[in-house]
Amino acid sequence: MTPTADPEPAVSAGEDPRRYARLLTEVYDATMSGRRAPARPREVIGDSWRRVAGLGVDPDHGGPADALGAGELERLRRESGLEEILPDLTGSLRSVLADSENLLVVADSGGRVLWRSGAPSVLDRADRLGFVEGADWAEDSVGTNAIGTALVSRSAVQIFSAEHYVRSHHAWTCASSPIQDPRTGRVIGLVDVSGPASSVHPTTLALIDAVSRLAEAQLREKHRLSLDTLRSVAAPMLARCDRPALAVDGHGWVAAVASVPVRSRVMLPTDVAAGQLWVPSLGVCDVEPLPGGWMVRPADPADTVVGGESVPTTLRIDVSDTARTLVEVQSRFGRWSHEATPRHAEILFLLAVHRDGRTAAELAADLFGDHGRAITVRAEMSRLRKAFAGVVLAQPYRIDPAAVVELVLPDDRARLLPQSSAPGVRPFRVAQ
Structure with missing residues (x-):
């Protein structure tokens, strides 16, 4: 599928949904059949169509x-991290959507529908599409849709009518916005509003995105309270400690320090003990356990009981998942993992x-196609080197030559870091 080079359609869904739907249908039919389309699909849609x-x-x-x-559905609900904020997440939207034709959905980080609510008539229509609790609405399952495409793009997305990849979804419009866990930076789920294409409204996406940001703010507040609790437990112990120490929660966020430079977080091994x-x-x-966290004290070299190097021996960079990049460091002292930002x-x-x-100038060319953006690269590398x-x-800038690097690539190299436009990445998107 190769989109035409013609300009984007001038009309928007909010101005004239029926006319816009007809234009999208023409674009969809032409693109699927390989003919010249009357307009380009939006970039996020064109990228998604190629992926699926x-x-x-x-x-x-x-x-x-x-x-x-x-x-199994109940297990996923418990493990999602969304259950504790669900009442606040959906409460305000339920009042906004009352008596409407729209469906309110909360899905997990894999695109699995965990909860939904709406009028019986729209629930019945959703049932016929398989849009039910426990169903998988990731892109690789049902093609371009707001849930799956928002998870891949890590941004709020609205999909209208024939922008959906599967024809049976063309009667629908949907808007989704991901929710990030502030403790880890990982997307833990999203909130979605779906309904008949005729119900599209230009403010829906902004509303959904605002609700997601509110959910993240609630998670941050809960996290702050848990750190306050840990700090109250650890403070007396740190006051008596005869050497530098930190009290951190299970994700490495620092609650209190003693004789250690102030920092917000340390990276703990995945299997910390x-x-x-x-x-x-x-x-x-x-490392010693605390209620709700750990006491971490830099070891005296004379007391170190595990010999060998104090640097990781293996760095595993997994870019096989189009939605996220996981980095795992393993050494004889433990294993820890980190979800990298798209830039990192x-x-x-x-x-x-x-x-x-690579020098800063070379990385600037690799990332931006501009050797002159070395200052931007140095700022990013400063943040990256603190984490690693x-x-x-x-x-x-380089990975320690003594480290073993395992680079896990997608089976289809064309899907390598699909959201990246970096000139240095594009040559590696070669079909196998």
């Missing part, structure tokens, strides 16, 4: 697989394929 076509989603018969059973382990930016540390994912990928290193102290080195 590569995944083999059938535009004429695509649909979700059978929904999960009640037991009491004993000695390697912590980025601190080195080998003694690009940088880590580039450093992994250029093991001899001892792993990512400078002069030139």
Whole structure:
């Protein structure tokens, strides 16, 4: 599918939904048949259509697989991290959507529908599409739709009528906005409003995005309260501590420090346990449990019971998932993982394929096509090196030559970091 070079349609869905729907249908039919379209689809739509076509989603018969059973659905609800904020998340929207034709949906980070509510008539229509609790609405399951496409793009998305990849969804419009866990930066789910295409409104996307930001603010407040509780427990212990120490929660967020430079977070191993382990930016540390967290104390070299290097031995960069990049560091002191930002994912990928290193100017060209943006690169590298102290080195910027790098790529190289427009990444999107 190759979109035409013609300009975007001037009319918007809010101005004339019926006319816009007809134009989108013409664009869709022409694109699917390989003919010249009267206009380009929006960039987010064109990118999604190419992705799901590569995944083999059938535009004429695509649909979700059978929904999960009640037991598995309840497990996903508990593990989603959304249950505790669900009343606040959906309460205001229910009042806005009362007596409307729209459906309110909350999905998890994989695009699985966890909860939904709406009028019986719209619920019945959704049932016929398989848009039910427990159904998978990720892109690779049902093609371009607000839930799946918002998860891939990590941004709020509204999909109208024939912008959906599967024809049976063309009668619908939907708007979704992801919710990030402020403790980890990972997307834990999203909120979605869906309904008949005729119900589209230009303010719906802004409303959904505002609700998602409110949910994130509530999660931040809950996190702040948990750190306050940990601080009250740890403060007396730190006051008696005869060496530098930090009290951190299970995600490494710092509640209190003693004789240690102030910092907001340290990276803890995924399988953290009491004993000695390697912590980025601190080195080998003694770790002891606290109620709601851990006491972390940089170890005295004379007391270190685990020999060997104090740097990680393996760096695993997993870019196989189009929605996120996971980085795992493993050493003899433990294992920890980190979800990289889109920009840091690009940088880590580039450093992994250029093991001899890149200067700031070279990375600027790789990322932006402009050698002159070295200052921007240095700022990003400063943040990246704080997260991967001892792993990512400078002069030139490179991954420690002593580390083993495992780069996990998608099966379809054309889907490598699909949201990236970096000139240095594009040449590696080669079909296998």
